[in-house]
Amino acid sequence: VQLVESGGGLVQPGKSLKLSCSASGFTFSSYGMHWIRQAPGKGLDWVAYISSSSGTVYADAVKGRFTISRDNAKNTLYLQLNSLKSEDTAIYYCPRRGSSFDYWGQGVMVTVSS
């Protein structure tokens, strides 16, 4: 199992960014996937979930601003981040929903700053 996040960077408040998570080594379409973030020096913060059938759940802090989606043909998970705030600055991970959050990527850094 391999998960590789990409798409992060430095972005101004109020702007948008789209993260990707490329999956390999398992049948991506059969698994739900999460996004979890970690602000610098802080703990883990669950962001969003998408089921294998594309049902979604969001944390209140990102509801209406972030959108989780998936493309099973490309074995890729996405997170569209809109109306970014400084408090969204974090490393974003895309763990698989297997036995809990069983496999994690290396994460991608998103920095929201003017």
Add this chain to the structure above:
Amino acid sequence: DVVMTQTPVSLSVSLGGQVSISCRSSQSLVHNNGNTYLSWYLQKPGQSPQLLIYKVSNRFSGISDRFSGSGSGTDFTLKISRVEPDDLGVYYCGQGTQYPYTFGAGTKLELK
């Protein structure tokens, strides 16, 4: 939201020693389906978190039997025996019973 409270915040241990980390939830973690979705993760310095234990006491693939999880309802414990240098880092408990999924603040395991 379910609040997860971990104690202690930090722990010093000698190599070969044993430690316990406590995790308490503000609500029962027993799901309607009868399962208890309490997991433990280790984040080594500069690395992503890794799953150690799921559903209270099940060791994930490749995890040493030096790690054991126990508990029920709202009170859970992770025990690490014969501590090795590779065990050092921050341990998190997390619940997957109720959205939003939540985590404890972490317990940092250091060498004495």
